[in-house]
Structure formats: C-alpha cells, structure tokens
Amino acid sequence: MSSRVLPDLLTCSAERYPRHPAIVMDGREFTYEALEAASNRIAHTLLAHGVRRGDRVALYLPKAPEAIAALYGIMKAGAVYVAVDPAAPPQRLAFIARDCAVAALFTHSSRIATLETEFAGQAPMRLTLLGDDGAAPSTLGGRPVVTWSGLAPVTARPDVRIDSEDLAYILYTSGSTGQPKGVMISHRASLSFVDWAADTFAVNHHDRLANHAGFHFDLSSFDLYAAARAGATVFPVPGKVAPFAAALANLWAAQRLTIWYATPSTLIQLLSHGALANHDLSSLRVVLFAGEVFPVKHLRELMKLVPQARFANLYGPTETNVCTWYEVEALPVDDTPLPIGRICPNCEGQILDPDRRPVPEGEAGELWIGGGTLMHGYWGRPELTAQRLCEISTTAGRSMLAYNTGDLVARRPDGVLTYLGRRDHQVKTRGYRVELGEIEAVLCRHPDIDEAVILPIPDSEVGNRLEAVVVARAGAALDVAETKRHCAQFLPRYMVPERIHFQATLPRTASDKIDRETLLKAHLPG
Amino acid sequence: MTAGATEIEKAILNYLVTELLYDKDIKGLKTSDSLLESGTLKSIDILQIVTFCEETFGVEIPDPDVLPENFETVAAIAQLVERLRS
Structure with missing residues (x-):
C-alpha cells in the first residue's frame, strides 16, 4: 500500500465501474472508462515530449471535464500539477510558472494568444497542451502546442514508477512578502485526507458530488478524489453558473446531488439569493463547509431547509488540508461561533x-x-x-x-x-486566505503610490471585504480605476480591494508603525 | 464604446469599466461582448451590478432573474432592465 498514489483511485474505479459517469457537466458525461483513457493519452503525450517524474505542469483553463482528465494525466506521467486560478491574470500564471519552473502548460485555445509574451523563452518548457480543438498557433514560446484530438492515441495507462511520497500537486497561496508561495502536497498527504473524508462521510458509488471550488483550491481534493475513490459522480459547476446563486440552486437541485462541499460564502449566497426553499433538496445527505467561519444564524437557516442532511465544519490550512472537524448536531442558541472541532484521527x-x-x-x-x-x-x-x-x-x-x-x-x-x-495579517475573504502584505506590496509597486494599507472589513456574508487606504505620491493623478487595474494585473480578483480610499498621510503608533487599528476603526461601517 | 448603444447600455458600460472590469481593455468593451466567458466576475460582482441597476434605473431585479443569460452581455442586462421597467 505504501506506493498507492492518487490516480490509482481513478484506475481502480475505471475497472470496477467502467460505464458509470465520473463527471457530468454542461450536458456532457464522461464515464470512468473515458476519463481513464483520456488521462492516459495525456500522460503518454507528456512523456513523449520528455516530461519526467517530478516535473511540474501548470493548469490554466476554465473548469471542464478535460481539466480533470489533465490533473490525472499529469500525475500518471509522474509529474506534479500546479493548478492556477483560471480567472487570475496571465502575469500571475507567468510568475507561478517561473517560480516552479514548469515543464508544460495545460490551457485552452482561447487563452493562448495572451500567453505568448509570458512564456517566450522559458527554458524548461517542453510543450503546451490544449483542453480543446479550437484554432490556435502551433507553437508557444517556440515549443509545440498539442490540441485535444492531437493527444497520443495510446489509451492504456503508462508504466511509470510513482511513489506515495512523490509530490502530487502544488497549491499556490497568498504570501505575506508580496509573492504567492507554493504548498507542496504529496500523494500520501492528499490520500490521507481523502481516505479519512471518504470514510467519515461514507462516500459511495451512488453519491453525486458538487464541485464548486476551483482546482487551485484544496476544497476540490475532496470533490474529485473522494468521488473517484468511491466510483461516484462529480458535477463540476460551469464557470458561467458559479456567480449566480439562483442558477446554482436550480442546477444543484436538478442534479439531485447528495453531497455539497463549499465555502460558507457560497452557501450563504445560495441561501440569500437562491430561493432554496422552492427547491426539492431531499437527495442531499451531506453538507460540508470549510475555509472560513460560518455564522450560526445563516447555518441555522440552511439546516432547517435540509433537515435530513449531516452538516460538518471542516478546518485546515492548505499546508495541512483538513485537520480538525466538527459535526454540527445542535446549534448554540446564542449564536456563539461554531467550534472547529476535534483533531482528525489521521x-x-x-x-x-x-x-x-x-x-x-x-x-x-x-x-x-x-x-x-x-x-x-x-x-x-x-x-x-x-x-x-x-x-x-x-x-x-x-x-x-x-x-x-x-x-x-x-x-x-x-x-x-x-x-x-x-x-498576523492573514484574513479570509470569500473562503480564500489572503495575506494583506501581499496586496500592500503590489500596491506599493505602482510608481505613484507611496504607502498602502489593506483593511479587512468584517462582513457576515463573505468573511471580510478588502478595502485599501492609499497614500499617493505628491502631485500624482492616481484614481480608483487605475489603482484597481494595477492590482488586477498581478492579483487574482478576490484580492483586488473593493474600495480604494486616498489619504494624504497614515496614522502612526508611538513606535512609528502604521496604526492599523485606528485606520480600521475609521473605516468600519456605521 | 459601441456606437448606437442605448442610454441604459451606455450607463452600464460606464459602470462596468470604471468599477468592475478594471482589468479589461476599456475601449474594446462592446455591448455584445461576453462578460462571463473569462470567469473574472464573481457572485459579489454580479450583486454589485444588480445594485447599480436597481439604484440607477429605479427597477427591482428579483433573485430568480439574476441568471447567466440575463448578464451575459451589456445588451442582455439592458434588455432585462427595460423589461422590468415596462
């Protein structure tokens, strides 16, 4: 068992349940057999171009069954996947690709034009793969581009030695000094979580799991791998549906899902704007949430709508994945925050x-x-x-x-x-973990900005809203739009401050540090 | 901006460009361009667009109308507003 690795979950289920749907999305269905074959073709293509065990492969494409096939294909080649938020700017992808020296990139034809300058002359790059057959140039940065139908035809799993201690993926999280940092997760570590979670919530072959989180977010490791372990079906939320609570509620109810795992922000949106009470949610048996505090008053409302389901609060930073959990049996009457629970047995x-x-x-x-x-x-x-x-x-x-x-x-x-x-200065916003220092460092990179402070404004729906207080260079004509545009060039959208306040100076403490408390109090609503 | 855009479309375009789509090439945004294709708009942004339209055009956009098809393009949002106004 010591050499058990994540893609084995898929290979085993493909043997047991070849015709069972592994992924259903946008009216398309990928059976276990099809997912196994597609991921094997990807692995063979990577190997044929010289990608080797331990090499990193970046994934930068909108959510799709092909993207899931890519995750497995990369791991089956013995390589390490690095999923980048598909909504992040190309500069962030480029930083990550350089930081971990990726050997290949998996993307979509619609994106390739914006990447040429970012990837030109990157030494370790061997090829770019596409999750589609759209029109695209034949090279990127001087290296070949392989389209979806151009993948190697071999559908048997390649014989590649992979050890459970090898890295499976790298998840980049916010870094306090201004650059994201890559958290390295081994097959062993990921499986430890997946085994615990799949057993604890009795995930089985008949389950239908939502997948709301992006693959750059560790919440997705449950949706994808607990489902694959059980031979269950995962229903990724299309990018166009995700921001619309009413559409998401319609979709999830129609899909007769049995397990939801999402951030409290997402679930609260569904509750406030999804008209959940009008939907039949009787198929739902497990609701899991993680990433931030779930305010009890909202959770109580949700639990009333789905009285038959188990609810659990999962806790853990990316560095440890889920390490404590709390099964919600009775809610505190006084709305005191939910505990994070007990340490998981693993x-x-x-x-x-x-x-x-x-x-x-x-x-x-x-x-x-x-x-x-x-x-x-x-x-x-x-x-x-x-x-x-x-x-x-x-x-x-x-x-x-x-x-x-x-x-x-x-x-x-x-x-x-x-x-x-x-x-420290780490906060959660919409379930994402953010180092305020990273945003401040990006702001200060702007030639017209002298000083910047990010204020986390507590919010019962999204955890924290981020607002910036900016001291512009004397005489500079800097406005809100320009400041936001600058941030959006380097940061994922959830890190771009919602509001920008310009001030001539910042308050100081006795030790001449920026007085964050005073600033925060001055900007709190009400 | 698109020539021949209605007043509602112009106001929405202007709002998007100054408040939400600051990472877009502003001059290139047309009323028929997909706002959802890139995946940059999150639920919070959609709610902000809804609030903007409600406050600016004096309509109430019910939750069940806040769907991708009504927010796919500036033109679609403007049509929704016009439908709710009449």
Missing part, C-alpha cells in the same frame, strides 16, 4: 505558546498540526519551510514534524477546539 495537534510549550486547557495558543496530511514544504523556499515546519513534542513526549497554523485556538474540557483568531 492528524496530530498541539496547542503551544510562543515558546512552544503546551498551554493549559481553555487557554489560547497557536495550533500546530502534524501527521498524515502534512505538506512537504514550500516550493523553492527552504528557509520559509524551516520557519513553519518544526519538530515539536507530542503529548506523549515523542518528536513530531508539525506546521504552525498561526491560528489561535483553545481546547474545551470535552476536547473540542474553538477558533479565536490570528496574530
């Missing part, structure tokens, strides 16, 4: 003070997580990895490699953990 946790000593029960400390789901480290950042991944002592006195989540938690007498907040 993980180990410790609550430590800044000197890394365990804190007494009930007191706040930082949550450290080790065990099965732990990341391998940050791509190309050994010093950062050493800072965040450290040996600590377990309760039993053993030494364990663990990740400091930076989340302040406290343990209740019954062992359940409650989330208290953070010490």
Whole structure:
C-alpha cells in the first residue's frame, strides 16, 4: 500500500465501474472508462515530449471535464500539477510558472494568444497542451502546442514508477512578502485526507458530488478524489453558473446531488439569493463547509431547509488540508461561533505558546498540526519551510514534524477546539486566505503610490471585504480605476480591494508603525 | 464604446469599466461582448451590478432573474432592465 498514489483511485474505479459517469457537466458525461483513457493519452503525450517524474505542469483553463482528465494525466506521467486560478491574470500564471519552473502548460485555445509574451523563452518548457480543438498557433514560446484530438492515441495507462511520497500537486497561496508561495502536497498527504473524508462521510458509488471550488483550491481534493475513490459522480459547476446563486440552486437541485462541499460564502449566497426553499433538496445527505467561519444564524437557516442532511465544519490550512472537524448536531442558541472541532484521527495537534510549550486547557495558543496530511514544504523556499515546519513534542513526549497554523485556538474540557483568531495579517475573504502584505506590496509597486494599507472589513456574508487606504505620491493623478487595474494585473480578483480610499498621510503608533487599528476603526461601517 | 448603444447600455458600460472590469481593455468593451466567458466576475460582482441597476434605473431585479443569460452581455442586462421597467 505504501506506493498507492492518487490516480490509482481513478484506475481502480475505471475497472470496477467502467460505464458509470465520473463527471457530468454542461450536458456532457464522461464515464470512468473515458476519463481513464483520456488521462492516459495525456500522460503518454507528456512523456513523449520528455516530461519526467517530478516535473511540474501548470493548469490554466476554465473548469471542464478535460481539466480533470489533465490533473490525472499529469500525475500518471509522474509529474506534479500546479493548478492556477483560471480567472487570475496571465502575469500571475507567468510568475507561478517561473517560480516552479514548469515543464508544460495545460490551457485552452482561447487563452493562448495572451500567453505568448509570458512564456517566450522559458527554458524548461517542453510543450503546451490544449483542453480543446479550437484554432490556435502551433507553437508557444517556440515549443509545440498539442490540441485535444492531437493527444497520443495510446489509451492504456503508462508504466511509470510513482511513489506515495512523490509530490502530487502544488497549491499556490497568498504570501505575506508580496509573492504567492507554493504548498507542496504529496500523494500520501492528499490520500490521507481523502481516505479519512471518504470514510467519515461514507462516500459511495451512488453519491453525486458538487464541485464548486476551483482546482487551485484544496476544497476540490475532496470533490474529485473522494468521488473517484468511491466510483461516484462529480458535477463540476460551469464557470458561467458559479456567480449566480439562483442558477446554482436550480442546477444543484436538478442534479439531485447528495453531497455539497463549499465555502460558507457560497452557501450563504445560495441561501440569500437562491430561493432554496422552492427547491426539492431531499437527495442531499451531506453538507460540508470549510475555509472560513460560518455564522450560526445563516447555518441555522440552511439546516432547517435540509433537515435530513449531516452538516460538518471542516478546518485546515492548505499546508495541512483538513485537520480538525466538527459535526454540527445542535446549534448554540446564542449564536456563539461554531467550534472547529476535534483533531482528525489521521492528524496530530498541539496547542503551544510562543515558546512552544503546551498551554493549559481553555487557554489560547497557536495550533500546530502534524501527521498524515502534512505538506512537504514550500516550493523553492527552504528557509520559509524551516520557519513553519518544526519538530515539536507530542503529548506523549515523542518528536513530531508539525506546521504552525498561526491560528489561535483553545481546547474545551470535552476536547473540542474553538477558533479565536490570528496574530498576523492573514484574513479570509470569500473562503480564500489572503495575506494583506501581499496586496500592500503590489500596491506599493505602482510608481505613484507611496504607502498602502489593506483593511479587512468584517462582513457576515463573505468573511471580510478588502478595502485599501492609499497614500499617493505628491502631485500624482492616481484614481480608483487605475489603482484597481494595477492590482488586477498581478492579483487574482478576490484580492483586488473593493474600495480604494486616498489619504494624504497614515496614522502612526508611538513606535512609528502604521496604526492599523485606528485606520480600521475609521473605516468600519456605521 | 459601441456606437448606437442605448442610454441604459451606455450607463452600464460606464459602470462596468470604471468599477468592475478594471482589468479589461476599456475601449474594446462592446455591448455584445461576453462578460462571463473569462470567469473574472464573481457572485459579489454580479450583486454589485444588480445594485447599480436597481439604484440607477429605479427597477427591482428579483433573485430568480439574476441568471447567466440575463448578464451575459451589456445588451442582455439592458434588455432585462427595460423589461422590468415596462
């Protein structure tokens, strides 16, 4: 079992349930047999062009069955997939592609024109694959472009040695110094989560799973791989439907889904604008959410609409995937926030003070997580990895490699953990984790900006709204649109501040640091 | 901007270009261009467009009308507004 890897989940289900639908989207159906064959053709194509075990392959295309085939195909070639938000600007893709020196790019014909300048002359690039057959140039950056129907014809899985400790994928998350950082996840770590989740929620062959999260977001690892493990069907939400609560509610109800896994922001949108009460949701048996705090008043409403379903709050940063969980049986009457729950049995946790000593029960400390789901480290950042991944002592006195989540938690007498907040400048917005410093660094890159601060404005629907306070260079004619446009060139959309406030100066603390608290108070609504 | 665009279309175009589609090449945005193809508009942006239309044109856009087909293009949004006005 030690060499079990993610694509084995697909290969096994393709043997057991060849004609069962693996993916249904936009009226198209991919059976397990078809998904297995398509991903094998992709793997053979990558191998034929010299992509080797451990090489990185970027994925930059809108959600589609072909994109899922690509994830498996990349892993079957022994390579590591790097899914980039398809809505992110090409500059961000280019940064990530350079940062982890990708050997290939998987994209769509409609995007290739915007990528030529970004990829020209990139040394390790061997080829570009397309998830479609649209008109496209025959080369990108001097390397061949292979269209969907031009994939290698061999449909048997290539014989490639892959170890469970090999990397399966790299997920880029916001970095405080202004550049995203790549979280390296091994097959072993991903499977540890998938096995736990699939068992805990009894995912089976008859399940119909929603896939709302993008593949650059670790929520998707449940939708894709728990489904593949069980031979169940996954229903990716088309990009055009995703922003429309009413359309999403119509779609999910019509698809008779049995499992939803989404951020609270998404579920709250469905609740507020999706007219869920008018839909038959009787097929739904599990509702999972993660990524941010789910305000109890909204959750209570949702639970009333779907009384038969199990609800669970899953918690964990990208570096550890889900490491604690809380099954919601009864909601607190006073709307106190939901706990993050107990440590999952495949993980180990410790609550430590800044000197890394365990804190007494009930007191706040930082949550450290080790065990099965732990990341391998940050791509190309050994010093950062050493800072965040450290040996600590377990309760039993053993030494364990663990990740400091930076989340302040406290343990209740019954062992359940409650989330208290953070010490640093990381916030959640619409389920995404954002380092305020990354946006501030991008703003300060603008020649007309002297100083910038991002304020997280708490919001019961999306967690936090991001607003910027900007000090422009004296005499500069900088406006809101130009400032936003500048951000959008380098950042994914959820990181672009919704509002920009221009000020002549920023308030300072006694130690001459920017006084964030005063600024925040001045900009809070009401 | 597109020649022959209606007043409603012009107002929507102007709003999109100054507030939401700041990463687009502004001069190139036509009333018939797909706003959804690129995937950049998120649910929060759609709600902002709805609020803008409600406040600017004095209509109420019911939730069940907030669907991709009514927001695919500037022209489609303008048609929705006109339908709700009459």
